[in-house]
Amino acid sequence: MHSSEQIHARVPARGGRRAAWRVGLGGLVLASLVAAPILGFSAAPAAAADQRLGDILADPQLAACVATALGTTPATVVTPTTLAGLKNLNCANRGIVSLSGIENLSGLEQVLLDKNPITDLTPLAGVPSIWLLGLSETPANDLSPVYQLGELQWLNLGNSGVTSIAGIERLTDLRRTFLxxxxxxxxxxxxxxxxxxxxxxxxKDSVTDLSPLSAMKSLRYLNISENGVSNIAPLGSLTGLQTLNAEGNAIADVSAFSTMTALSTISVSGQRVVLPSTPFAANLDVPTPVTTVNGSAVALSELSNAGTYSAGAAHWTGLSDSLTEVTATFGAYPQVPSGAYISFTGTVVQPFGVPRVLVAPGEPGGVRATGSNETIDVSWVAPEVGSSAITSYLLEYKTNDDDWTRVSIPAPGTTATLGGLVNGSTYQLRVTAVNSDLSGVAGAETSAVPYLFEPVFTDGSEGKQIVTGGEVSPGTDVAVAATGLPAGSTVTFELHSTPQILATGTVENNGSVTLNGTLPGDIAGNHELVAVLDVAGVESRGAVSIVILPPVAAAPRIDPPSVPGGENSAAPSGSANRPAPAASGTAAAATLAVTGGGSLPLALLAGVTLVLAGGARVRSRKPRV
Structure with a gap:
């Protein structure tokens, strides 16, 4: 990198005017004042009247530099006219932090501020007369104030951390720039x-695409060295280019020079041409990739690993598989149309395939497990494959603190069923993807419980099991119980056919559940007791058919008939108290069976009849005298 002081000596006077001064390696040396940079300057007021120079320029280092240029001191009172008369200012490497107040130097034309820790260039926008500006090694991030200097012809931004030059197109009068x-x-x-x-x-930038330069017919000097440029064909249209430095790039073809008639000074030495990687081979032939000005191939020499060159190609035999590359050099000194000779040298590198980076598969996602009778169904979502295709999945399961049991599931399958498990036991499960290179990381663990839902229905009051076809009285307390179920699952106890929920509950941590309910008192006939188990949306049912007996009607109250006590006793009058005629035995029995019995038993009635008859006989028999 060239400093502004070094290259400024070669700048011609602007617009034909002779510069007031030049600074070269042996030229004018401005005195420097050693002082610590002062941060946090406030903006200096515009110099509308005579003031001390140190009051106009807030940064003491800048004030000292300007004082030197004016042949005075920072304590000197200066006039606005004096400040405006200063044309050239070299304040390079002075420890200046702030430019506040420099806008009062309204006549400045050439300013060197290289190697100062300046971050804010805003005050420069107030000096539009500047046409030469040096800012190399200056860490300012915002260059927009510079791009407002419409008179600028010479700009040095070398080694300043520049990543974008958007806005420089506004400097349409720019002649020279150092980036x-x-x-x-x-x-x-x-x-x-x-x-x-x-x-x-x-x-020394990172430029690889030269196509934006193809239409810049005014270019006379171009330095693109050490950039990684491989294609210089866009430069072929620059017929006015006189000097080109393209050292230290990746250029293999210089045939573009055949049309650049003004080229007189050219350097394209030190190229490093890296060919596309190729799989390792013990015996290898590599055609030369290097082309000179007239388009002919350039021979390779100094081949590594005992290689030879013939018939336009490099040849290697018996190479060791431990090699990562082979190399050869080249050198040509062709003549360009201007008559000048160029030095075109470099190295060709043929790399072998870079060892493949092994990457394990990702974690399987969405792992789900659902239990059933002595089995668990498992599913998952395939992850990223890694450096090679997934070949299998490792499904592991265990209970409590046992060791993991492993099952290999061939890819591309993403489901599996584990059998022979113990109902009611909680199993932890995890899935790991395996490719041909590595095993991945197990996905998130999940759990499931294999189970068989076999609910037992009982008479809640007597504890007797209710079996299919059993008779149950209305209003009876009933219960259902089950064990070996997944904890937290829901069980619903229902009466069908028209469903009525008798009870609901949740399976306890030990896998058991007991629900109690009461049968309605007004439903007779054939029904089902049903238990429904819901495990994460999967339902299981257990049921038993029952007969609910009709309700037993309450026996009506019957007053016994009066028994005569003597001659003066008389039977009750009226038909209301007269017993109804007896029905037949079969019909009576049927009536009793349905109603539960509404009359006295036949034997009792017969006894009453006999008593009455006996009484009648007694009353008709008179005692003898």
Missing amino acids: DSNAGLSDIRPLAALPYLNTLYLN
């Missing part, structure tokens, strides 16, 4: 809008 040593700079498209640019430094 070198900015490793973050790769996009040079804004330069295409500068019609008068004749000198351009892009060395």
Whole structure:
């Protein structure tokens, strides 16, 4: 990188005017004042009247530099006219932090501020007369104030951390610019809008695409060294280019020089041409990739690993598989149309396939497990494959603190069924993807419980099991119980056919559940007791058919008939108290069976009849005298 002081000596006077001064390696040396940089300056007021120079320029280092240029001291009172008369200012490497107040130097034309820790360039926008500006090694991030200087012809931004030059296209009068040593700079498209640019430094940047330069007919000097450029064909249209430095790139073809008739000074030495990687082979032939000005191939020499060159190609035999590359050099000194000879040298590198980076598969996602009788069904979502296709999945399961049991599931399957498990036991499960290189990381663990839902229905009051076809009285307390179920599952106890919920509950941590309910008192006939188990949306049912007996009607109250006590006793009058005629035995029995019995038993009635008859006989028999 060139400093502004070094290159300023070669700048011609602007617009034909002779510069008031020049600074070269042996030129004028400005005195420097050693002082610690002062941070946090406030903006200096505009010098509307005579003031001390140190009051106008807030930064003491800048004030000292300007005082030296004026031949005075910072304590000197200066007039606005004196300040406006200063044309040239070299304040490079002075420890200046703030430019506040420099706008009062309204006549400045040439300003060197290189190697100062300046971050805010805003005050420069107030000095539009500047046409030469040095800001190399200055860490300012915002260059917009610089792009407002419409008179600017010469600009040095070398080694300033520049990553973008968007806005430089506004400097349409720019002749020379130094953008070198900015490793973050790769996009040079804004330069295409500068019609008068004749000198351009892009060395030690990250530029690889030169196409924006193809229409810049005014270019005379171009430095693109150490950028990684491989294609210089866009430069073939620059017929006015006189000097080109393209050292240290990746250029293999210089045939573009055949049309660049003004080229007189050219350097394309030190190229490093890296060919596309190829699989390792013990015996290898590599055609030369290097082409000279007239389009002919350039021979390779100094081949590594005992290689030879013939018939336009490099040859290697018996190479060791431990090698990562083979190399050869080249050197050509062709003549360009201007008559000048160039030095075109470099190295060709043939890399072998870079060892493949092994990457394990990702974690399987969405692992789900559902239990059933002595089995668990497992499913998952395939993860990222990694460096190779997934070959299998490792399904592991265990109970409590037991060791993991492993089952390999061939890919691409993403489901499995585990059998022979113990109902009611909680199993932990996890899934790991395996590719041909590595095993991945197990996905999130899940759990499931295999189970068989076999509910037992009982008479809640007597504890007797209710079996299919059993008779149950209305209003009876009933219960259902089950064990070996997944904890937290829901059980619903229902009476069908028209469903009525008798009870609901949740399976306890030990896998058991007991629900109690009461049968309605007004439903007779054939029904089902049903238990429904819901495990994460999967339902299981258990049922038993029952007969609910009709309700037993309450026996009506019957007053016994009066028994005569003597001659004066008389039977009750009226038909209301007269017993109804007896029905037949079968019909009576049927009536009793349905109603539960509404009359006295036949034997009792017969006894009453006999008593009455006996009484009658007694009453008709008179005692003898």
